[in-house]
Amino acid sequence: xxxxxxxxxxxxxxxxxxxxxxxxxxxxxxxxxxxxxxxxxxxxxxxxxxxxxxxxxxxxxxxxxxxxxxxxxxxxxxxxxxxxxxxxxxxxxxxxxxxxxxxxxxxxxxxxxxxxxxxxxxxxxxxxxxxxxxxxxxxxxxxxxxxxxxxxxxxxxxxxxxxxxxxxxxxxxxxxxxxxxxxxxxxxxxxxxxxxxxxxxxxxxxxxxxxxxxxxxxxxxxxxxxxxxxxxxxxxxxxxxxxxxxxxxxxxx
Numbered sequence: 001x002x003x004x005x006x007x008x009x010x011x012x013x014x015x016x017x018x019x020x021x022x023x024x025x026x027x028x029x030x031x032x033x034x035x036x037x038x039x040x041x042x043x044x045x046x047x048x049x050x051x052x053x054x055x056x057x058x059x060x061x062x063x064x065x066x067x068x069x070x071x072x073x074x075x076x077x078x079x080x081x082x083x084x085x086x087x088x089x090x091x092x093x094x095x096x097x098x099x100x101x102x103x104x105x106x107x108x109x110x111x112x113x114x115x116x117x118x119x120x121x122x123x124x125x126x127x128x129x130x131x132x133x134x135x136x137x138x139x140x141x142x143x144x145x146x147x148x149x150x151x152x153x154x155x156x157x158x159x160x161x162x163x164x165x166x167x168x169x170x171x172x173x174x175x176x177x178x179x180x181x182x183x184x185x186x187x188x189x190x191x192x193x194x195x196x197x198x199x200x201x202x203x204x205x206x207x208x209x210x211x212x213x214x215x216x217x218x219x220x221x222x223x224x225x226x227x228x229x230x231x232x233x234x235x236x237x238x239x240x241x242x243x244x245x246x247x248x249x250x251x252x253x
Contacts, residue, residue: 001125003050003117006032008040008066009085010058014106018053018085021113027121037061041069048080051101051120056086067100081123083116119157126158150200152178152190159188163205167230169197169214181219184231209245210238217248 005028009015015033022030031049034040038061040052056063067082081101085108101123102116150161167179170187171194177187198208208214213235215228222229225246227236237245 001121001128002027002029003120003124004029004031005051005053006030006034006040006043006049007053008034008037008058008063009053009055010035011055014055014085018113021110022053022117024110025114025117028117037063037066041066044070044080050080050124051117052080052082053104054082054084056084057088079124079127081120083120123158126160150197152188153192154188154190161188163202163216164218166206166216167219168216168233168235169194171212171214179233207241207245207248209241210236211240 005022007015007018007022007030009018012035015035019030019033022028028051032040032043034043037054037058040054041061054063054066061069063082063084063086070080070082083102083104084100085104085106087106102119104112104116148163150163150166152159152161161178161180165180165182167181167184170177170179174191174193176190176192176194176197178190179187194208194212194214198206198214201214205218206214206216209228215230215235219230220228221231225237225242227234229235
């Protein structure tokens, strides 16, 4: 698989280095180089690219601002991923919030660049494998019958989580924690909302019982009218969800 790339940096030496690294990498193709985010935005109007190697600190329009513009514009179904290149490590969390694929801290060498580029290739290979499976047929099958896993953005990678491995999911403001049977003491942290996951998960296998919790029904060890026990964890049922939960546990009692 070959990925199309552009490089954006207002420092000529840094821009030249990134372009040289791209041209050195067999699975990358350089289709544009820009000394400002404004120029890059204009260039992207000619057609989408796979990966943008993007500096953060630039005049007029910063790399973070360009990333937010691209996120809001949603110009096509094509997925463009961003790898930030910067001399300032304090922007790492901001890069995560705009869904950057990776974050290269200057000065970086070719080995570090190649590691980030390989992550991009793995991401697109995964996307291309998934797309045929989730493409809508003439008569779409119900979601819970056609899928048995969830894809979740964790740090800078896309992680495949089988439904059967999920114990429960906890919402934490802008993030969620996914607790799993395979590693119960190592929950996965993802920048998404509990509502977004609730819409993706099959209702036959999962239930929201609290504004901060979704549980896997198969993982329940014990229930009361007001709580659920999963392993050693007791999860409360809030008033908003008691009616639906009461209908469910009526089959138990």
